[in-house]
Amino acid sequence: MSFLENLGMPGLFNYWVVIFLMMAGFYVVISRGNLVKKIVGLNIFQISVFLLYISMGKVDGGTAPILAEGITSYSNPLPHVLILTAIVVGVATTALGLALVVRINEAYGTIEDTEINDIEKKVEDAE
Amino acid sequence: MILDIIDIVLLVFLVITAVAIIRLNNLFAVVMLLGIFSLISAVLYVHLDAVDVAFTEAAVGAGISTVLMLGTLALTGSEEQKHPHWSPIPLAVVLLTGAALVYGTFDMPHYGDPNAPIHQHVANRYIEKSGEEVGPPNIVTSVLASYRGFDTLGEVAVVFTAGAGVLTLLGHGFVSRRKRHREEDEIQQEVRELDLDEADIERLEEEDI
Amino acid sequence: MRRKSIPRTVSKILAPFILLFALYVQFHGDYGPGGGFQAGVIFASAFILYALIYGMDNARKVLPPSARRILLGLGVLIYAGTGVVGMLMGGNFLNYSVLLHDPLHGQHLGINVIELGVGTTVFAAMVTIYFVFAGQDRQ
Amino acid sequence: MNSHLPILQVIIPLMAAPVCIILRRAEWVWGLTVLVTWAVFGMTTTVVIDVLNNGTIDYFIGDWPAPWGIAFRIDELSAYVLLIVSLIGAVVASYARASVIKEIPEDRHYLFYTNYLLCLTGLLGMTATGDAFNLFVFLEISSLSGYTLIALGSDKRALTASYRYLVLGTIGATFYVIGLGLMYMMTGTLNMADLAERLPDVVATRTILVSLAFLTVGLSLKVALFPLHLWLPNAYTYAPSVVTAFMAATATKVAVYVMIRIFYFVFGGTDVFAEQGVAEVIMGLAIAGMFIASIVAVFQSNLKKMLAYSSVAQIGYIMLGISLVSVSGLSAGLVHLFNHALIKCALFLALGCVFLRLGSVEIKDMAGIGKRMPLTMGAFVIGGLSLIGIPLTVGFVSKWQLMNAAFEANLWPVALLIPLSSLIAVVYIWRVIEVAYLQPIPASAPSVKEAPLSMLIPTWGVALAAVYFGIDTDLTLGVAIDAAQSLMGGGQ
Numbered sequence: 027m028s029f030l031e032n033l034g035m036p037g038l039f040n041y042w043v044v045i046f047l048m049m050a051g052f053y054v055v056i057s058r059g060n061l062v063k064k065i066v067g068l069n070i071f072q073i074s075v076f077l078l079y080i081s082m083g084k085v086d087g088g089t090a091p092i093l094a095e096g097i098t099s100y101s102n103p104l105p106h107v108l109i110l111t112a113i114v115v116g117v118a119t120t121a122l123g124l125a126l127v128v129r130i131n132e133a134y135g136t137i138e139d140t141e142i143n144d145i146e147k148k149v150e151d152a153e
Numbered sequence: 154m155i156l157d158i159i160d161i162v163l164l165v166f167l168v169i170t171a172v173a174i175i176r177l178n179n180l181f182a183v184v185m186l187l188g189i190f191s192l193i194s195a196v197l198y199v200h201l202d203a204v205d206v207a208f209t210e211a212a213v214g215a216g217i218s219t220v221l222m223l224g225t226l227a228l229t230g231s232e233e234q235k236h237p238h239w240s241p242i243p244l245a246v247v248l249l250t251g252a253a254l255v256y257g258t259f260d261m262p263h264y265g266d267p268n269a270p271i272h273q274h275v276a277n278r279y280i281e282k283s284g285e286e287v288g289p290p291n292i293v294t295s296v297l298a299s300y301r302g303f304d305t306l307g308e309v310a311v312v313f314t315a316g317a318g319v320l321t322l323l324g325h326g327f328v329s330r331r332k333r334h335r336e337e338d339e340i341q342q343e344v345r346e347l348d349l350d351e352a353d354i355e356r357l358e359e360e361d362i
Numbered sequence: 363m364r365r366k367s368i369p370r371t372v373s374k375i376l377a378p379f380i381l382l383f384a385l386y387v388q389f390h391g392d393y394g395p396g397g398g399f400q401a402g403v404i405f406a407s408a409f410i411l412y413a414l415i416y417g418m419d420n421a422r423k424v425l426p427p428s429a430r431r432i433l434l435g436l437g438v439l440i441y442a443g444t445g446v447v448g449m450l451m452g453g454n455f456l457n458y459s460v461l462l463h464d465p466l467h468g469q470h471l472g473i474n475v476i477e478l479g480v481g482t483t484v485f486a487a488m489v490t491i492y493f494v495f496a497g498q499d500r501q
Numbered sequence: 502m503n504s505h506l507p508i509l510q511v512i513i514p515l516m517a518a519p520v521c522i523i524l525r526r527a528e529w530v531w532g533l534t535v536l537v538t539w540a541v542f543g544m545t546t547t548v549v550i551d552v553l554n555n556g557t558i559d560y561f562i563g564d565w566p567a568p569w570g571i572a573f574r575i576d577e578l579s580a581y582v583l584l585i586v587s588l589i590g591a592v593v594a595s596y597a598r599a600s601v602i603k604e605i606p607e608d609r610h611y612l613f614y615t616n617y618l619l620c621l622t623g624l625l626g627m628t629a630t631g632d633a634f635n636l637f638v639f640l641e642i643s644s645l646s647g648y649t650l651i652a653l654g655s656d657k658r659a660l661t662a663s664y665r666y667l668v669l670g671t672i673g674a675t676f677y678v679i680g681l682g683l684m685y686m687m688t689g690t691l692n693m694a695d696l697a698e699r700l701p702d703v704v705a706t707r708t709i710l711v712s713l714a715f716l717t718v719g720l721s722l723k724v725a726l727f728p729l730h731l732w733l734p735n736a737y738t739y740a741p742s743v744v745t746a747f748m749a750a751t752a753t754k755v756a757v758y759v760m761i762r763i764f765y766f767v768f769g770g771t772d773v774f775a776e777q778g779v780a781e782v783i784m785g786l787a788i789a790g791m792f793i794a795s796i797v798a799v800f801q802s803n804l805k806k807m808l809a810y811s812s813v814a815q816i817g818y819i820m821l822g823i824s825l826v827s828v829s830g831l832s833a834g835l836v837h838l839f840n841h842a843l844i845k846c847a848l849f850l851a852l853g854c855v856f857l858r859l860g861s862v863e864i865k866d867m868a869g870i871g872k873r874m875p876l877t878m879g880a881f882v883i884g885g886l887s888l889i890g891i892p893l894t895v896g897f898v899s900k901w902q903l904m905n906a907a908f909e910a911n912l913w914p915v916a917l918l919i920p921l922s923s924l925i926a927v928v929y930i931w932r933v934i935e936v937a938y939l940q941p942i943p944a945s946a947p948s949v950k951e952a953p954l955s956m957l958i959p960t961w962g963v964a965l966a967a968v969y970f971g972i973d974t975d976l977t978l979g980v981a982i983d984a985a986q987s988l989m990g991g992g993q
Contacts, residue, residue, distance in 0.1 A: 037263030042255060043164045048679075049251040050171040055668060057243035060233040062180055062225060066187050068671055069218065070171055073194050073210070075678055080203045082686050085272055086265035090202040091292040092394065093284050099267070101202035102276045103292040107301055108634055108691075109206050110293070111308045112678065114399060114484075115641045117213045118315035119671050121491050122645055124225045125322040126652060126664045128495070131229040133657035138234045142661055149658070153802075153863070204395040212403040217488060220410070224495040257683060257711030270703075274689030275568050287469045289392035297397065298473040302456045303562045303571040305476070306441050307626070307638035308399075309483050310515055314619050314642055316434050316487030317522060318649035321612040323494045435519025442516045448563075455508045456563040 040081055047074035059139035061127045065120055072116045079105040079112075163197045178233040180226055188219040205293045366415060373415045380408040388481050389474070398477035402484025410492050418497035430490045437483025441476045448472070503547070507560040507573045510544040510587070511626045513537055518618040527610035531598050534614045538591040538621065545587040545625075552580040553980065559631070567631075568695040574631030577984035578766075581835065582628045582758045585842050589750040589963075590621045593846070596959035597743045599952075600853045604741045605653050613653060617747070619646035624755045633681050633767070634691045636759065637674065640723070644670045647752060651740040662735035669722055669732045676719030683712035684767075696767050704771040716763050717779060723756035726783070726820055727790025730813045737809035742853030745805060749812055750846035754838050757819055764823070765831065765988040775826045784824035788918060790817035795925035799932070804855075804862040807929055808848055811888065814922065815841045821915070822903050828985045829906035835981035836974075837899035843967045844887045844896060850960040851881035854952035864933065869942030871934075873949045876957050878937050880964040885930035887967045890923050894971040898978065 051074055054067025083105035091103035131137050134145055170190045177183050191214030198207035262269030279296050287295040297305050384405035391397030413421035445456040452460050458472020459465035517537040521530045552558055552575055560573040575583070594617065605613055623643025630636050648670070652663035685691055687708050688699040703709055718729075725733040733753075737745045764774045774780055791814050798810035819841065822834025852862050854877040859866055871878040887894035890901075900919055907916035951957070970977050 037266070038258050038261060040160060040164060040264055041258045041261065043168065045251055045254045045258070047167055047171050048254070049247045050168075050175060052250065052672070053243060053247045054175055055672065056246060057240070058233070060180070061664065062222065062229065063183060063233055064668055066174060066183055066222070068668065068675075069187055069214070070174065070190060071672075071675055073191060073214065075675055075682070076206070076210075077194060077197065078679070079682050080198055080201045080206060081264060082262075082269070082271055082682070083203065084201045084265050085267050088202060088267075090204045090395075091280065092204075093290040093292060100280050100292065102272055103279055103296050104276045104691075105271075105685075106203045106206050106293050107296045107304070109203070110209055110297060110399070111304050111634075111638060113206070113209050113213055114308045115311050115638070117218055118311045118641070118645060119667065120218050121221055121315045122318045122322075122648055123664065123667050123671075124221050124495070125319045125491075126648070126660055126667065127225055128228050129322055129652070130660045130664060133660055137229050140234070146658060146661065205397070205400075208395045208400050209403075212400050212407075216407065217403060217492075220492065221495060224492070253711050253714060254679075257708045260706035260708045261683075261686060269686070270689040271686055272689070274699075275691070276689065278569050285466075287473075288466050289470075289473065291392055291394060293395075294391050294397055294473065298476055299456075299458060299469060299563060300565050300570050301635075302445075302476065304632075304635055304638055305480065306438075306445070306456070306515075307635065307642060309438055309441050309480050310518075310619065310622070310642050311638065311645060312487045313434060313438050313483050313519065314616070314645045314649075316483075316490050317518075317612055317615050317619070318645055319491045319494055320431075321609055321616065321649050322652055324609075324612075431525070432523050435523045438519045439516060442512055445512070446516075449505055449508075454561055454564045455505065455512065459564070 041078070044074055044077045044081060047077065050074075061130065061137040061139065062124070065123045065127070068123070069116065069120060072112070076109045076112060079109050159200055160197070163193055163200065166193050167197070178235060180231045180233055181223075183233075184219060184222040184226065187222070188215045191215040191218070205291075205297075369415050373411050377408050377412060380404060380411070384408070388477065391477055392470075392473065398480030399484050401477075402481040403488055405481065405485045406488035406492070409489050413493065413496060418493065421493065422497075425489060425493075430486050430493070433482055433486035434490060435483075437479045437481070437486065440479030440482060444472055444475045444479070505560075506544045506548050506551075507558055507575055507629060508562065510541050510548065510583070511573075511622060511629055513544075514541055514618045514625070515622040518615045518622065521611055521615040521618060525611045527607065530611045530614045531594075531601075534594050534597075534618060535591075537618065538587070538594040541621070541625070542587040542591040545583045548575060549580040549584050552577060553983075568690050568692045571630070571632045571635050572692065573629045574694060575629055577980060577987055578758070578761065578835070579628050581839070581980050581984055582755060583625060585839050586621070586624050586628060586751045586755060589747060589842060589846050590624075592959045592963055593743060593747045593750075593850070596746075596850055596853070596956050599956055600743050600857055601741070603857050604655055604743075609653065613650070613741075616646040616649045617743075619643075620650060620747070620752075624751050627755050628758060631693050632691055633684075633693055633696065637678060637681065640674055640677070640759075643752065643755070644674065644723075647748060650744040650748070651736050653744065654739040654741050656739045658735060659739035662732070662739050666732040666736045669729075673719045673722030676715045676722070678719075680712045680715030680717075680719060683708050683715070687712075693762065693767050697770050700768060701770040704768075704773050710773070710777065713768065713773060713777070713779065717760075717783075720756055720760045720763070721786075723753070724760060724820070725753055725756075725813055725816055727786050727794060727813055727817060730790070730794070730816075733813060734806055734809040737812065738803055738806040742805075742849065742856050745809075746846050746849035746853060749808070749849055750842040753812070753816060754842050757816070757823070757834075757838055761823060761831070761834075761988070769988060780824045780826050783820055784915075787817040787820035787824060788915065790814060791821070791918070791922040792925070795922055795929070799925060799929045801929075802864050804852055804864060804867075804933065805849070807933075808845065808852070811926065811929065812841075812845060814926075815845070815888075817922075818900070818903060818919070821919075822906060825906050825910050825912075827906060827910055828982065828989050829902065829909050831989065832978070832981040832985035833899060833902035833906045835984060836902055836978050839977050839981070840887070840895035840899045840967070840970065843963055843970065844884050847880055847884035847960060847963040847967055848888070850956070850963060851877050851884060854956050854960060855881075857952055857956065858949045864936055867933070867936050868940040869937070869946065870949070871937035872942060874951050877952050877960065880957075880960045881937075882934060883964040884967060885933065887971065889926045889930055890920075892971075893968065895967045895977075896971070898971055898974050902978070 051070030083102035088099040088101040091100045195207040195210040283295040287299045384401045387396035388401035448457040459468045461468035557576040623639045626639030648667045687703045722729045794810045794813035801807035819834045822830045887896040890896035904916045
């Protein structure tokens with residue numbers, strides 16, 4: 027299947043958008059020095075990965091996976107279950123990360139990576 | 154399936170929100186936008202038939218996470234520093250990673266394809282048999298609580314770990330901890346003046362007792 | 363505080379409904395979307411609302427740290443304990459079918475109990491995390 | 502009850518953690534932790550013996566058969582790693598009491614043990630599970646508790662180290678989830694054995710190739726493979742001594758285990774690992790890590806940081822063995838995984854004793870310490886000699902195996918690089934020995950007692966094990982070769 031054929035088909039289009047979103051989050055994490063913003067980036071990164079999973083579980087013409095009379099086609103329930111777990115893991119990580127940010131702010135008086143690095147360098151030179 | 158208009162609109166909203174988050178420096182705005190990002194994705198989950206996931210994302214991503222972030226900002230300040238110099242390395246890493254992922258999509262089954270391998274194997278048993286094997290009409294509940302109940306136990310353990318972790322890090326009150334920090338600093342200052350080291354102090358303490 | 367009379371009244375009226383809705387979500391997860399996790403979060407949000415309006419000191423009286431700690435651990439123990447009971451009754455870990463004579467009833471019971479465990483820990487964790495973030499939480 | 506041991510060894514520490522948080526009294530909680538960790542070690546040993554005698558154990562959780570439910574699958578490889586993790590977990594827990602009292606505020610002791618048990622649960626669960634997504638859940642349990650444990654360090658840099666580890670660790674875990682998602686997309690299953698069966702049909706697709714790349718990068722972050730090791734040095738340096746000893750000996754090792762599991766078992770039915778250049782890239786990075794990290798270690802003044810860099814280098818040796826794609830290479834990597842866990846545990850435990858008495862692990866404060874704390878430093882020297890790879894120690898066994906494997910693969914330049922990089926280890930270990938034994942005790946130095954027995958016994962236990970397994974290699978090398986053979990054999 028050639029690239030051009032694919033480009034003409036919307037069958038992969040939403041995956042590409044999801045990849046863009048993932049990379050936007052990833053970019054925030056690795057390019058920003060503010061500790062809160064890094065965690066915001068991680069959240070975007072993770073939510074976008076969840077979207078990838080949920081998109082792959084969608085079945086054309088399917089409905090939500092709740093058994094009911096007269097429905098024959100359901101979307102795949104397994105990605106939903108996995109992502110439920112992953113969302114919880116994500117919020118747990120966020121909570122812990124923010125708790126660390128609060129402590130870092132107390133100890134260093136800043137939440138900017140560059141300033142923290144300067145302070146740590148000073149401490150190291152003093153040792 | 155051809156993407157319908159709702160999908161496209163929601164995805165476009167997500168992209169706009171993500172770009173705004175990258176560009177904005179006011180952290181309050183960024184956090185609120187993250188809440189919006191999370192809510193829009195919840196709507197998208199509903200549209201993709203993942204109602205349980207949408208419910209959780211709305212409650213957790215848009216609710217709890219936002220509240221926690223606002224709580225953090227109240228303690229730390231809300232303006233992000235402007236970047237003194239821009240480095241091309243993160244952008245290169247991200248472009249490379251993104252390119253790899255896009256490369257990987259070309260052999261993927263198409264979106265919504267009912268013949269994709271993912272719909273042919275394990276999931277079928279859940280759809281066909283969970284009613285008679287487990288009971289609940291909500292297949293997600295059956296899988297979550299019974300077939301993959303161990304994952305959910307792990308998930309509860311993760312929540313427990315986070316609770317215990319936050320308690321460990323912050324569970325002693327900012328005031329008392331700050332006071333202790335200050336006392337430590339003062340003690341260290343005195344120690345420096347006395348030219349003692351910690352082993353000395355310990356010995357002195359032991360003698361005191 | 364005195365000027366907050368509208369939020370105070372509204373939250374007073376809302377809180378029972380939030381709790382009721384949480385219970386509905388908790389026990390209705392079999393039939394529609396929902397379950398222990400969502401219920402725990404909603405249940406916690408009622409307490410967070412209470413803490414926002416009436417202040418941390420009052421909220422701490424409603425739910426002291428020791429109670430939160432015990433609930434936090436209890437949920438995990440309920441969940442894993444259900445699995446161990448299944449083991450003692452001859453199945454593998456987390457087999458609910460052996461809990462009662464009829465496997466389907468056993469599954470039903472097992473799922474309800476573990477969802478309760480999930481709800482308990484999630485509720486306690488969310489409230490703990492919020493309380494700890496929001497105030498000078500003396501342990 | 503015997504048939505339930507595979508699950509009980511994970512569930513018991515998991516259930517003990519909430520009990521700890523409810524009990525709260527530091528002494529009780531410590532007692533419970535010691536009891537539970539040794540019980541877990543006992544159970545693991547029973548399981549290992551069972552696996553060696555009767556072959557792979559499958560345990561279906563909830564009695565749901567394999568690809569539909571989650572199954573534990575314990576083969577020789579996982580048994581081997583379970584044994585290391587539970588042994589280190591029990592030894593370090595026994596050692597912890599005095600060190601924790603010294604380094605962690607008293608009101609948080611019960612939380613320390615809670616997190617310790619959770620971390621142990623996560624690592625054991627990762628090793629025992631046969632389900633790739635369940636592995637992610639346990640990975641996060643061990644990671645989140647690990648971040649908390651590191652942040653308990655008394656230096657404020659522990660907080661930033663923990664935060665950086667959290668960010669990089671979460672990126673790593675998210676990469677793992679992406680890779681797993683792509684794999685799941687193409688096969689429809691999450692069970693590792695089932696994946697291994699189904700992957701050969703779709704392995705030629707670009708999606709699977711990208712999936713392998715993401716799994717590799719994500720796990721490399723967790724393994725701390727050079728140059729993705731940046732979180733490791735500060736995390737090990739500023740974490741409490743007990744935490745460093747535990748994590749250095751187990752956390753990265755379990756991540757290496759997962760990597761082996763993915764490359765040789767899940768992708769075992771294909772030759773994509775060897776053919777697509779993944780092995781070559783890992784080999785290059787492993788060798789670079791062996792040298793660069795060792796050289797950086799020489800210039801460290803903080804001994805914990807020195808050993809942390811040395812860990813990065815030693816991970817290079819393990820990964821070098823894995824990247825050789827042969828039975829002898831893989832078994833050399835596995836043996837070194839076990840041996841390095843013992844060595845680093847002994848060294849960090851000894852440094853914990855030093856810190857207890859001296860309040861510092863800076864090399865400048867340690868002049869003449871060998872005469873003042875002879876037992877502690879004796880254990881340190883044994884560990885150091887093992888790290889270098891002196892004959893009759895475990896380090897020698899694994900490096901010898903690794904050289905043989907490299908020769909066997911006709912990579913003699915690589916084989917020669919192994920002793921060469923060990924020479925750098927001689928330099929940094931010698932620096933410590935020189936200061937500790939040959940320099941006079943400064944007149945101004947405080948009088949220092951030997952560490953208490955409760956810490957010395959575990960330290961010496963591990964140090965002696967590092968000698969014993971250097972002489973009697975039947976258990977470690979034998980099982981490692983068996984495990985490697987069944988992995989490689991199953992793959993062809």
